[in-house]
Amino acid sequence: MELRVGLLGVGTVGGGVAELLLGEGAALKERTGGIGIRLVAAADIEPKRLASLSAAGVEVSKDAMRVVSRDDVDVVVELIGGADTAKALILEALRRRRSVVTANKHLLAEHGEEIVRAARGAGAALGFSAAVCGGVPVLLALRTGLVANKIASIVGIVNGTCNYILTRMSLGGTTYAAALAEAQAQGYAEANPALDVDGHDSAHKLTILAALAFRTPVALSSVLSEGISGLDVLDLRYAQDLGYVVKLVAIGKRAGDRDALDLRVHPTLLPKEHPLAAVSGVFNAVEITGHAVGRVMLFGRGAGKEPTSSNIVADLVEIARGSAARATDQLAFWIDRPPMPILPPGEASTRFYVRFTVRDEYGVLGSMARILGEHRVSIASVIQKEPHEGDATNGVPIVVLTHAARAADFRAALDEIDACEFSIRRAVFLRIEEA
């Protein structure tokens, strides 16, 4: 059997997909037990990206809609990115009962319901394995390999740019600004890095991961999202001394007794023995905890031409096998079900790392402990650091690790301590995720 593919967007990832389909066709047919995937048409606004495809016998066009409306295309692969144009093309393809493969996490996070509804209505397959973690088969694992499990939590490092920056800050002792500049020089961060460093890209991915893991529609706005741009390298160093590493982590959990979802993206202290703690540089990893399988972690390259192409081609193979339309049945929850309740951010209970900067006076620690205790925040350990600029007027840093506390309680305690006369600077805090 042969699946005929129309490719929209021949940039980095689209170019990788074209190379795989044109260069690996025979090998792919052998590996899949006889499935042929043929690139029949491609569109890009840059004609020079199309030259080599045209030479290889692919019909090329500047107009993506022309590729979508061809009769000889079974599957449309959308790699244009962004929201409006991509959405219109995908919906038109589905209206024509073509299957669709996309890596567009932004679109799925914001308009997942509409797209899934269109796919279900058309009886078409919708593949988006490459939308999260590049080439890592994490969505595949959630959909098939771990299908026997009720998922309790997903915890992931899903943004390579942030992980590169934090790795450089930790290992090199560099500031955030210097590490960002390095990431930009290496091509790991964009000139405008906001989408990555502010945590929005991770929030998009968490939205998709959580939907599949917990089988519920997830609104992007229900994800608490904090980025890494405000991080002080000092806290990374203190964390390290205490046996932790700081990572930007996306967390989705069923919260305690109520079946509410706790969805958060923020810089997080991970104990060094946590499976995610060793994930460095641009790598991604997601830890999934299921009621039967226990903890499973998948690790690999979360972005880039070849890794992302690998997952896109895997989706195409699944569609060719005819198993993807059934997989789309698995997405029915996205349109048929009310969203699960979301845990209000103040209710989320975690351990905290907090650095106070206070006057070096008798009784300060006692006052802080009393205030924390009054807000039901229990101290697990305290370390008073040497003043780091050798000047008493800058105050002394006191680092506290708490036991698990409600975020609202913890924030109230912090506000009260910050207002005390002995506080020289606002307290800086980070959440801790246990191993």
Place this chain on the structure above:
Amino acid sequence: MELRVGLLGVGTVGGGVAELLLGEGAALKERTGGIGIRLVAAADIEPKRLASLSAAGVEVSKDAMRVVSRDDVDVVVELIGGADTAKALILEALRRRRSVVTANKHLLAEHGEEIVRAARGAGAALGFSAAVCGGVPVLLALRTGLVANKIASIVGIVNGTCNYILTRMSLGGTTYAAALAEAQAQGYAEANPALDVDGHDSAHKLTILAALAFRTPVALSSVLSEGISGLDVLDLRYAQDLGYVVKLVAIGKRAGDRDALDLRVHPTLLPKEHPLAAVSGVFNAVEITGHAVGRVMLFGRGAGKEPTSSNIVADLVEIARGSAARATDQLAFWIDRPPMPILPPGEASTRFYVRFTVRDEYGVLGSMARILGEHRVSIASVIQKEPHEGDATNGVPIVVLTHAARAADFRAALDEIDACEFSIRRAVFLRIEEA
């Protein structure tokens, strides 16, 4: 649609499968978009294992063949283990055109060709995701998620018993014997641990992993297999000082320029930054390197009731979806192709760790370096350790890390050094796997 299951063997794993199918049926149906899986019959020689199943309406029998020959069974799940009986049951099920799911790595490693041939002949599905690494979806990843890739290597920690023992030896500084006793006390090692500690279990798993990764029949006898029972805790400590951890690792690689397979199971030094180095205790992990995806690692529980059941149920879902029969097409290589050539063990090129025990005399190091050099073994670093029993007659340990060398050259050099008058004990060596 509904898939009717006959279960052979209701021991630990079989009991877990029964619990999942009986207790999670409705949840499973929802998660899969409408697939029902019903346990209709089960067999075990221990009647008391069947009581609760019988009470739940499952037809039970002491005779496994009776379950296989039922007309209302679509899939036979074989969890009896061992070779002869299990094989006869599986072949009979396939002869009756029933699909088969098994976790029997031993059987697949030894008789894979015959079983795949029978499945292909019957047009039946054959699922064995649980045969390697318990609940970790590593075979799934090789078959589907990474299908776009030409696999260059697989490197795995696939035996939890050995990994537990080595973790205890590393962290606790205990001897092999003490760590084994601990593992037995914890239920992680059997009374007769030979299959695990001698590396045979890992070799079985590598046989299956390599077959799927490289798409070639692999004879169990083509795997070089060395166990951990001869390990001295001293070498784990020296390795640690040098920035390495020692793990029992299963390695499958396409060797250099020739398309030959290098298949080995042996205790291995992994640099601390290697993704597998942090895998401790009973956990398993497999790192797969594909030409597009780069490095991917999957990590999780490699054994036990619930994790293994998780993968078995995933196979059942895949069969119910009808995608598994196509997946069996992917196994055609197992019977249609000649095996890839195997790299002779002497030809495998790796770096080595070696500990010599020599007289504390002038010129010894020079002689050793000369002999190594004559055999084309190049020294990367040398550390002369303090004599560890404070007695010159025991000699001094000299630890050498080599650059990559052919195994045959290295062994020849070692033989020559061992024969020298200055050698007090035979050299102890371990291979190094680069990060």
